[in-house]
Amino acid sequence: MNIEDFREFCLSLPGSSEKMPFQAFRAAQSILAFYAGDKIFCFFDIDKFDKCTIKCAPDFIDELKARYNAVDAPYNMNPRYWISIRFNDDMPDREIKYWIHKSYDIVSKNP
Template identity: 80%
Template sequence: MNIEEFREFCLSLPGSSEKMPFQAFRAAQSILAFYVGGKIFCFFDIDKFDTCTIKCATDMIDELKARYNAVDAPYNMSPRHWISIRFNDDMPDEEIKLHVQESYKLLEEQTRKYK
C-alpha cells in the first residue's frame, strides 16, 4: 500500500478530515492525522510512511500483538488505547484497513454519544 492510497482510504470514511496538527513540534511536523468528530482515529508520518497509529478496543490489543509482528505499542500515545501497525510486515493491507475502520467507528460512536 502506498501513502496516497492509504490517505484516500482514510478520507473515504464518512465525515473524516485530515490535518497536520503538530506543526509547533519540530519532531512531529510531518505527522498527518485523520479525524472524525474532532477526534484523531489514525495518524502517520508522511516522511517515513512506515507505520500508522490507530485507536484500538482495549480488549483487542493483546490479541493483535500476539498474532502479528506488525502490531506494537505506539510512540507517545497510551498503549492501553492505541496501537502502531507497521506497513509491509505480516499484517495484510486489507486487514490494516479493517482496523483503521474499527478505530474510526470507535471514535465516531463516542462523538455521536456526546452530541
C-alpha cells in the first residue's frame, strides 16, 4: 500500500477529514491524522509512512498482537485503546483497512 492509496481510503470513510494537528511539536510536525467528527481514528508520519496508529477495542488488542508481528504498542498513546500497525509486514492490506474501518466506527459512534 502506498501513501496516496492509504490516504484516499481513510478519506473515503463518510464524513472523514484530515489534519496535521501536532504542528506545535517539533517531533510530530509530519503527523497526518484522520478524523471522524472531531476525534482521531488513524494517524501516521508522512515522512516515514512505515506504520499507522489506530484506535482498537481492548478485547482485540492482545489477539492481534499474538496473530501479527505487524501489530505493536502505539507510540505516545494509551496501549489499552490504541495499536500501531507496520505496513509491508505480515498483516495484509485488506486486513489493515478492516481495522482502520473498525477504528473509524469506534470513534464515530462515541461522541
